Amino acid sequence: MSPGPKKSELVNRLNNGKPDSGAYPAASLEMLRMRARVLAAIRTFFHRQGVMEVETPVCSRSATTDPAIESLVTRYTGPGAPAGLPLYLHTSPEFPMKRLLAAGSGAIYQICKVFRNGESGRLHNPEFTLLEWYRPGFDHHRLMDEVEQLVQALMSEPPAVRRISYQALFQQQLRLDPHQASAGQLRDCALNQGVSGVDRLDLPHRDAWLDLLMTHCVEPAMGPGLCFVYDYPASQAALSRVRPGNPPVAERFELYINGIEVANGFHELTDAAEQQRRFEQDLQTRSAAGQADVPMDGQLIEALSLGLPDCAGVALGIDRLIMQLAGAEQISQVLAFPLERA
Amino acid sequence: MATYSTSEFKGGLKIMLDGDPCSIIENEFVKPGKGQAFNRVKIRNLKTGRVIERTFKSGESVEAADVMEMDLQYLYSDGEFWHFMHPDTFEQVSADAAAVGDSVKWLKDQDMCTVTLWNGAPIIVEVPNFVNLAITETDPGLKGDTSGGGGKPATLETGAVVRVPLFVQTGELIKVDTRSGEYVSRAKEE
Numbered sequence: 001m002s003p004g005p006k007k008s009e010l011v012n013r014l015n016n017g018k019p020d021s022g023a024y025p026a027a028s029l030e031m032l033r034m035r036a037r038v039l040a041a042i043r044t045f046f047h048r049q050g051v052m053e054v055e056t057p058v059c060s061r062s063a064t065t066d067p068a069i070e071s072l073v074t075r076y077t078g079p080g081a082p083a084g085l086p087l088y089l090h091t092s093p094e095f096p097m098k099r100l101l102a103a104g105s106g107a108i109y110q111i112c113k114v115f116r117n118g119e120s121g122r123l124h125n126p127e128f129t130l131l132e133w134y135r136p137g138f139d140h141h142r143l144m145d146e147v148e149q150l151v152q153a154l155m156s157e158p159p160a161v162r163r164i165s166y167q168a169l170f171q172q173q174l175r176l177d178p179h180q181a182s183a184g185q186l187r188d189c190a191l192n193q194g195v196s197g198v199d200r201l202d203l204p205h206r207d208a209w210l211d212l213l214m215t216h217c218v219e220p221a222m223g224p225g226l227c228f229v230y231d232y233p234a235s236q237a238a239l240s241r242v243r244p245g246n247p248p249v250a251e252r253f254e255l256y257i258n259g260i261e262v263a264n265g266f267h268e269l270t271d272a273a274e275q276q277r278r279f280e281q282d283l284q285t286r287s288a289a290g291q292a293d294v295p296m297d298g299q300l301i302e303a304l305s306l307g308l309p310d311c312a313g314v315a316l317g318i319d320r321l322i323m324q325l326a327g328a329e330q331i332s333q334v335l336a337f338p339l340e341r342a
Numbered sequence: 343m344a345t346y347s348t349s350e351f352k353g354g355l356k357i358m359l360d361g362d363p364c365s366i367i368e369n370e371f372v373k374p375g376k377g378q379a380f381n382r383v384k385i386r387n388l389k390t391g392r393v394i395e396r397t398f399k400s401g402e403s404v405e406a407a408d409v410m411e412m413d414l415q416y417l418y419s420d421g422e423f424w425h426f427m428h429p430d431t432f433e434q435v436s437a438d439a440a441a442v443g444d445s446v447k448w449l450k451d452q453d454m455c456t457v458t459l460w461n462g463a464p465i466i467v468e469v470p471n472f473v474n475l476a477i478t479e480t481d482p483g484l485k486g487d488t489s490g491g492g493g494k495p496a497t498l499e500t501g502a503v504v505r506v507p508l509f510v511q512t513g514e515l516i517k518v519d520t521r522s523g524e525y526v527s528r529a530k531e532e
Contacts, residue, residue, distance in 0.1 A: 066376060068373075068374075068375075068376050068377050068378065068379075069376070118349070118379070118400075119371070119373060119379075120371065121370060121371025121372070121373075122370055122371070123371075124371055124373065195397055196394060196395045196396050196397060197395075197396040197397045197398065198397070201397065201398075201399055202399065203378065203399060204378075207377065207378070208377070208378035208399075210377075211374050211377035211378040211380075212378065212380065212397070214374060214377075215372045215373075215374060215377075215380065216372075216380075216382070216397065236376065236377075238376050254375075261374060261375060264375050264376065
């Protein structure tokens with residue numbers, strides 16, 4: 001992709017010299033032009049790779065069961081549902097895209113707005129743009145290769161790239177084994193690292209302590225460039241397959257750019273019974289924590305039981321990617337109308 | 343007891359932390375895509391002025407601090423307390439030395455101050471950025487010097503000592519920047 005204007009111009013340039021007003025976009029027009037160029041370059045990339053663009057419903061009868069993600073919900077009333085039908089805004093297009101894969105679509109991608117309740121901040125907006133794609137026949141390592149290719153193609157200069165397992169990353173940075181350490185040891189580590197308020201933090205489980213260490217100690221030390229982290233603790237498998245071993249690990253990866261989480265990928269779980277068990281476990285966790293009960297996606301389970309090809313898939317946050325390409329500090333700098341102006 | 347949840351956190355919000363009233367300076371929402379959400383907050387302890395960082399689990403609730411700021415008129419000091427009055431209600435409050443802090447150097451009766459009250463009692467007294475004070479003592483300067491270069495110490499009516507240009511004399515009113523403690527200019531009687 002052509003380099004375009006300098007990073008500082010993208011972030012700072014006023015909109016045609018007009019005074020700032022909540023009526024105008026938060027992002028500069030230069031930034032919005034860059035967004036358009038990035039989206040076009042992504043579509044060209046997948047066109048060349050022979051990956052088909054698809055669209056799936058934003059509003060669904062079922063929702064993600066993931067206890068760490070809250071769906072926004074709306075209601076349809078009319079023909080087909082005179083008494084009203086709750087519809088959940090998708091938090092990622094994963095489930096219907098897997099139903100397409102099960103139907104034999106082959107490699108597919110989608111660029112869409114997704115929605116997450118309760119998430120707003122420097123790196124979060126409750127609606128944001130995801131690029132999600134699936135590759136039949138790939139495992140998570142081969143998909144990391146393709147993610148790297150795509151991101152490199154969007155950057156004007158080749159970045160430093162490294163790949164490291166979740167375990168090696170924690171061992172290197174914190175000298176502890178994330179698979180073996182107890183919640184108490186993780187808490188002590190956070191105390192030793194000087195994370196303030198740890199003595200008063202009441203976290204629900206070990207994974208939350210790992211999340212604390214990841215966000216407060218590991219991510220800030222990642223440095224510039226791309227960092228792929230792979231093979232997560234099995235307790236953080238989400239929708240990835242778990243590779244047996246000692247310890248068993250989830251075939252999941254994340255891409256960080258300059259220490260910012262940008263993408264999450266899986267060597268996808270294809271086992272319907274295991275998927276159903278995880279959904280049920282999620283719902284129990286949600287209920288125990290007093291979170292909203294949500295309908296699980298029975299159609300996904302059915303599609304898996306009909307046969308999902310062996311595949312890997314990844315979701316990449318476009319807004320955060322653009323932030324990194326442009327050197328922006330806040331997600332609002334790359335959005336025309338973030339929550340405050342929506 | 344009033345509380346705030348982490349989703350109400352923003353700059354300027356007053357909360358209780360470790361028994362002290364604090365003001366949020368900066369609030370960052372931190373959350374892995376598939377993990378636990380946190381609020382990483384920069385907070386100023388209003389009693390000590392110290393700035394600390396603190397991480398909360400998102401969704402947690404924190405006790406609200408009953409803190410407000412008022413513009414009050416400084417009346418006098420009895421040596422132990424500094425007394426202030428609300429110009430409309432004539433209600434009076436008294437601040438101790440800890441609350442008055444460095445502001446004591448610039449406090450002149452009748453001047454308006456911003457007083458931060460916690461549970462009704464003053465914890466911070468802030469003087470205006472600029473005050474006019476009379477010089478009670480300074481060495482006579484050299485005649486004809488108008489450059490202000492070098493300068494000399496001058497004791498003000500509040501007891502503060504500032505450096506002033508050589509041409510400024512005892513009995514004159516000067517304007518002082520209270521943030522830097524520096525002379526700004528000569529001032530006219532109001």
